[in-house]
Amino acid sequence: MNQYEKIYKRTLACMLSLFIGGMFSINILTSNKLFSDSENRNLEQLPKFSIQNLLEKQYTPSYEKYISDQFAFRDFWISMKSDIDRTIGKKENNGVYIGKSGFLLQKFNKPEDQDVKSKIEAINVFHLANPNVQQHIMLVPTAISILENKLPNYVSQVNEVTYIDKVKKSLNKEINFIDVYPILSSKKNEYIYYKTDHHWTTKGAYYAYLELSKNMKFTPNPIESFNIKNITNSFYGSLYSKAGFRHIDPDSIEIYEPMEAIKYKVDYVDEDKTSRSLYEMNNIKKKDKYTVFFNGNHPLVKITTENTNGKKLLVVKDSYANALLPFLLSHFSEIHIIDLRYYNDNLNMFIQKNKIDQMLLLYNANTFFEDSSITDLSE
Template identity: 30%
Template sequence: MNNKKAHIAIIAIFLVFTFAFSVLFFAIPKTDYSSTEKRHLAQMPEVSLENFFSGKLTTALEGGTQAGYIADHFPFRSFFVGLNSYWNLGIGSTASNGYYFAQDGYIITKPSQVNDSDLVLSRINQFSASFDEVAMMVVPSAGYMLQEKLPLNRVDYPDAQVYDYILANKAENISFCDVRDTFTQMHRQGTQIYYRTDHHWTSEGAYAAYREVCSVLGQEPVEREAYNVTTYNNFFGTTYSSSGYFLRDPDTIQVWENKALADSIKVSISEIRDGEEVTESFDSMYFESHLQEDDMYPVFLDGNHRLVTIENSKAKTDETLLLLKDSFAHCMAPFLAENYSKIVMVDLRYYAEDVTALAQSEGVDKVLMLYGMDSFCTDATSFANLVFY
């Protein structure tokens, strides 16, 4: 190889790469919305002298507290995000963005760093004093139940200590439902309790937990033979999209539907739009449009909403259940709907009103708190809503 040619080749490699991406950036069509990230991508700022001199243009293009336009719309963005995750995996990091690259295709959330469980529990205790009986379940972390699938270099999960703390410090009228033994047994038998590509539990896991909850609530669980199980492929959930481990296979998601209830269900979803409460009603607990998306878990009750009520005219009892929950409850609530004529589901992250007053006006008979370990350990702010009214 001629020496000068070699130098030209080096220059060419650099210039072709550089100019190719600058041209592609303008050439490829822009999308407004990133479905893996579930957010709107940055908008092109207005190019004006005023924006330039105020520094707004720079921030909007390059990003400041929010993502910048250029990085958000860079050509082959997901390829590069994936490359970065796998490169870091290759050079020793066993996690990406807080998710472990685990065996068997699992991507598992790292243990929560913050431990607010004492504050959260004291707020729950205080709130429970207004009720005769409260049932409570904290779903164990996927990483805690599936330890042998985790990479060797990892941090311990705090679940055992948190459970000990809850059992020792919970108010007396709280019946705590510990699902760990059941899950351990199911896991040994090879039942999949958590999704590989999402941080939630599977319908199998939720159903087993439902049976445990029923025993605490004094309800008769519906037998699994009653359900029609439909399996959907290509489920790319939250741990998949957040980690950037884009070469992992998708998981499947199961919808367990009791056909006997097909015409007796009414779901009301309340939203705040422009300061007004708007309630929409549906005749199913399953929102099948979400099965077309990467993240299919919102098929259950349409994902996170501040206030959702499920009414069942053919329920086994005519009782009303108040369900304080995070998204783990979404795939368990349909099971519970067969036992209660009305379930009032409140998501404290978005419901900024007096919950005790709501319980009174709804004539609540039972209360169930259902939270994932992560919310329970980190989200003291949301639980503050329980007591500061």
């Protein structure tokens, strides 16, 4: 080994030692963070040591998660990994595809046949138990079915629409299935899904509202009757947090406010809170800006409007409904909103007590096939 090789290796070893020592010192001196804005989740905190936790092999995994979550400049390293992944042509991370034009698309996982059958049976049983309630179902295809042209090349994807059709064909014929695939597909060149989030945009929800009006037999409000307000241009959604891909343009969020104001009251029943607005505008300052709609998800919400037609609607839903519900205010006297993931009371008794006329089951397809709480309908 010549003199230059020795100098090179010693210099390299010295630089590596300085880097490791520096990072070790920074990690010790840096205070722990409680929350990651970019990942939209709570970070692991230092686990409490005990001999029992150590022997039961609980301490070491928790400590490894703690070190990973609290590592200095974590966001920088994640961003660097994202750049490397994209450079080498990686197409998927953590169940999210990085598509064309900067779109992030949530992968659809094939559901188990028995799970699908159980949910269909639960819906049919619920219908038979409530024969006087006109029932509608809307299963919304996610972006991966509508924006197939945005998928990366050579990606083979399970057909989400096939499973939606399976549900449609298996339902009791008296249940009204609202197929929004055609109208969403015809508008796929418009901004109807967020790029960084799994939800549809307010415009996408508006097109579904038009389809809903045909099935529920009410006259929809034309788009010209709304004041469309852009409330943010810096929304990074759930898929951005989940995938870890960085250097992607943020989304914007719009709300459609009727030019002729409708008086209403929103009761968050379980929280014992009342509001005069469907929107929590302070959430625009937070990471999860989609919670501007209804301040997120709740077990039970009741909207009472000035409409005197006496019609009462129950919406059983996931978060996709949050952007569509504001369009329904002018068509019903009362709208009751239930999220089965958090609601524990008997739904049949709720319908009888509140004299519900119509019910809308509204889910995006991905949540519908993954969420087991839907089977609670038959209980």
